[in-house]
Amino acid sequence: MIAVSRADTSRLGRWWWTVDRWTLAALLALIGFGYVMMLAASPAVAERIGASSRNMFFLRQIFYLGAATAVMLAVSTLNVKEVRLLAWLGFAGALLLVAATLVAGVEIKGARRWLSLPGIGSLQPSEFLKPCFAVVAAWLVAEGKVNRRWGATILAIALYLLIAGLLKGQPDIGMLLVVTAVFFAQFFVAGLNLFAVGFVGALGVAGAGLAYLLFPHVQSRVHRFLDPAAGDNYQVTVALEAFGNGGLLGRGPGEGRVKNVLPDAHADFVFAVAGEEFGLVICLVILALFCFVVVRGLVRLLGETDLFIVLAASGLLTQFGLQAFVNMASSLHLIPTKGMTLPFVSYGGSSVLAIALGMGFLLALTRRRLSRAEDER
Template identity: 30%
Template sequence: MKELINKLKGDKGIWSFVALLGLFSFMPVFSASSNLAYLGHGTGNTLGYLVKHFAHICIGFLIIYWVHKIPYHYFRAISKAGLPIVWVILAYTLVKGTVIAGANASRWIQIPFIGLSFQPSTVAAIMLFVFVARYLSKTRETPITFKSSLWELWTPVFITLMFILPANFSTTALIFSMVIMLVFIGRYPLKYIFFIISSGVVLLVFFVIIGKAFPNSKFFSRVGTWESRIENFTSKGSDEDDYQIEKAKIAIASGQLYGLGPGKSVQKNFLPQSSSDFIYAIIVEEYGLVGGLTVLLLYLLLLFRFVIASHKANTLFGKLVVVGLGFPMIFQAMINMAVAVELLPVTGQTLPLISSGGSSIWMTCFGLGIILSVTKKEEEIAQEKLEKEKREEILQKLIDRELEADLEEADLNNSNEDFDSGNYSITDNSKNPMNAVLK
């Protein structure tokens, strides 16, 4: 075990908190999967879902390990080359989509011959954040102008968001907010940021207006869902989202201080997304306020480590990569918790590293791997500096010893010269030193 830990490079705090969240996720997922186990005349055995989640977590940690071995500056080129590929996949997903449990899920795509479904928007978010960090960290001879950034930065950003928006508004809003935060930290001119935000709002309103004009179009089919969720959040409507929120609130109220106990949740049998979107409500029901606050504290500690890692990064690109990939994970967790307690309307955002699901866990782990690659580089630089200081210290000691030896030899030679030509002599016929006489 000690050898395995020694092989894990990078920030040990991030490794620790990620491992704690991953280990904690097993019991909530095992418990909350009961409704899925009964779905479609199932047996109710959740062991299969636990094994599946265990496989997802193990693969996720392997992804972290493999990715953190890659020098993070390689991702500068990968983001630039990979973004157009992501656009093609997003466009295909938007047109083709897939069906999950009989419902339209145009944000998902199924990999042929494998049967694995994944959400391309998670890949697009990582690529886009690294791409933005790359642009902001480029060495320039002249300051950034709006004209140049409009083509080099904002055109790729808006193309990516354009492909995500029709199927997933919450993810689009989260990505856009994180990009704005990233460019603000990267010292992009503030007046340009306000213009971009205004342009984004105008484009969103324009999209909604067209969606209401063509409600039957597949491209604008989610506009009605967005409206209903906002209306139900601001009023006392009654639909599926309102039903989920009510059950989540009952679960949280039932948990009280210490919870009902692991596996003893009642509302998991009524919440349709109890193991993913609303798993935080099940956590509070089974582990109480103490469990809910512990999970919140783990995410906040992880955020704290991200801040430290960003501060310690030796390059601007490294600093922005940590912020761009680390902060969205924490904000996504906060959004998931806020939905469970009805602070926000239903968004469909999962709880990172805890909710069940393959692609969401793997993409989160991929981003964590890049962050740990940045912190690993910091450690390597610190280690090289320490080794250099040790070498200089050893060299200085050797020099000091040589100087001392030279001084001793010089003193000895001077003493011999003084003795041979000095004021004392020994008579030739004397063999006893006591017979030495003054000249």
């Protein structure tokens, strides 16, 4: 327990007595599960692909999760003004890097989503675009709604269309769907009327249909989901077997078999490894932690009067919850498969750092504030 006096007016002191420690504890618990799952899943994957060390992925993820924890805690100490500034800077940088992937990106499985940076390795800049755009869009929409600056709302829509064009060019349809869902959720919370909701919903359905027609990999995933015999469903089939083998309490740590045969056992299908080795109980605990963060965050917003904070936090929570849902539902064959990480639990440097940035924004925005002047301190 950190010993900080209530009379301490330093940044650390104010942070400790105003941050939502329950949400912080839940996020740190998810990071803890990330360490455990990398120790359980990654050595077998490294050995199977012939890596120089069995612990290559695990050691990297230790660094990523440590850095993510530091980022989340540091960002959570910011005031509202600083959050907006950091989001704008991060958005501008990430947007330029996403555009750079179309020219100098590393092509993997027909997609250009990554940049190879000396001393860093692969970077997926679109991951950082998600939390930063959620905050930027919230500010622009709030300006249009509260201060009647309709140019700000138009700018938000223009930036979304720019992002949509860049993500389509990569292509990364899954990322585009998440950004779209978050952007729409923010407009809905801001008071979008029912007619507009129906119109935007129709556009979303039309866009999904267009993606199905234009992109063969989207079409293939839908076909395989609807008819398992229509193509290769190896990973999903093995993942479902892993959940069945794990039962209620699991085979036990290190006793799982799925990690030896599943290509993405440490990444997109890490939830299946958790199901086999630790069983249904631990899977439900992980699910409960994600639900707690989302519900707790929404409850904290009930008494909030600043529209910007409401929209930004709602967008960040939608993004966090939706990403977790897509990963877990894909592993359970409830939706077509989509290569999306489980926040803080799956392997991946760009993903875990971007999620930490978003959750740092959330913790900073949902801190208790005694007055508006507190936001500037």
